[in-house]
Amino acid sequence: MRLESLNFSAKLGLSGFLITVILGALSAVTLIGLLYSQHNSGFNIPDMEKVQSHYSDSALVSSMKGSMYEYVAEDGDIDVIAQWIAEGAKDDAFFKEEVLYIIEEDCQKCHSRKSQMTKAITSMPFSSYDDIVKYTEGGYSWTKMAKTAHIHLFGIAVFLVMVSLVMAFSSYVAWIKIALISAGWIALWLDIASWWLAKFSNVFAYVISVAGGVEIGAVCAMSGLCLLNLWFRLPDAVLESSAQSSD
């Protein structure tokens, strides 16, 4: 069976799926652009420093550089928190005088058990040393890894296997199929493994970015190619010989 031999309705349904995958990938890219850049609207090129921070810094510091940046009064405040964590995140005078002051000024309004602010997050209070110290561990902990990795792995696997299968039934020469299908899966594993590894070396922050790019690129390329294959006559050079003869 080949994609181009499907009946019209099957082609239509498959096209809907492939277009949706491409849109999903583009919105993921937009989200990443927003999270890791200075801007809060539109598409942005992620800032490498923020990617590194997200995967190697503590949740407290990486959030202050990332999603919570808009609430930080001045950048110097992030350095104060980072310094405190680097020195062991102790319940000392520095914590009481400097760290807690910044958190009270900039974060507690929303991060407290009884906050009623429109954007309150009562499940994540920063009211005391014990509350705050939970977010000082660098990088992804096993718990955070387990929480986030399985969602990504299962979620991505489900549509990746479908896109891979559609690709497998296309008429492209074997090497294109093999290259794209393998790229998709290998990039996924590399990406997620690097979340954990990033706290040991900055190199893995780059692996995350590159693998993420390859992942999204492979998914978009496969979906795009299959769409072409469904609806257009392709140049012989990219087609498998059996497909050529049946042409």
Next chain:
Amino acid sequence: MLFTQIEGSYMRRFIKTPVGFVSSLVILGGVLSTTLSTAVQAANDTLASVKADTTITLDGMVEGAWDKASALSVQLDNLPYQANNYGGMSSVNVTVKSLYDDNFVYFLVQYDDPTKSLVRYPWVKQADGSWKQLKGKDQTGHDNVYYEDKLAFFWNINARGFAKKGCDVACHMQNDEGKINGFDQKGIAPGRKYTRAGQTIDMWHWKSVRMNPLGLIDDQFVDSVKDPAVNKNWGRHGDSKTGGGYVNNMNADKTGPAFMNRSQGNVDGYTITPSQKTPFVDTFKPGDQIPGIMSEPFTGSRGDIWTKGDWQDGKWTVEIKRALVTTGDKAEIQDVQFSDLSKAYSFGIAVFDNSQIDHLYHEGVYELIFK
């Protein structure tokens, strides 16, 4: 002609190759997202004040002079706390325009509000002939039922972080123990305003009942006081004044009003202004209302912002005028000074929908520039 044809067919062939297809997709996506993002970012955070051609009359009506200025649109969709009797809006879009001339800066603020709320603490005659003052306090002791519509601007003077996160730098809410700066605020105040030592913010508090009829904004400011023993309103203060203000309209034994308006039936008469003030004589029937407050125009720095707001068909239109540079007592710490027209001035806006303190606000900050 021939050239473009060759080029065109080459392009078509290129797009048909997988590499060509993928790169075309990437390029298309890139162009699309860049256009989108510039479009989004162009809807920006800057209010441009333009030179006025004619004089502006403060009357709460939009005259032609305003056509020259382009509007900044601000979405207010946050509230600081959940008042248990709040019946106001949960989101509102405010548009602001600005003009200036040699001496003054003008603002035109407009927002939709389905309810014109002016019934602030009125006295109502009861069936048995006694008088009762209506109030509707929430769990923090603040009113959201018998209050007034209000509007406020915060202008940065020298508060750390204001240029980035706006009003938020002054906002301090109760912690888990119900305390602010160590003082128990349970049932007293959900939050308090104060800055860091030596820093101030100018606060323009437009009050539809208490000062709008007199054509003034209550010019206030926020400083670093964070101890109720020093100031009952913590960092929030009125600017220096030489006279004027408002007092409750209450007789000595607190059982009824002390004064009333000379002419009754004035629809907006929910305050008693000096020209209308006359001793209360009870010739009323049950259900009749008498204002709960009396206002006199502020004199001095607290009364140096002029205004007129009017509500028509579900929309407040408020015109505001202030000297670019003020010279009142302590003007340099209490008032923002638009002394350098090449500079940008950071500000934030809030709307109080018939609420004493529960206000609709925005995150972040806006900037005023002069063109």
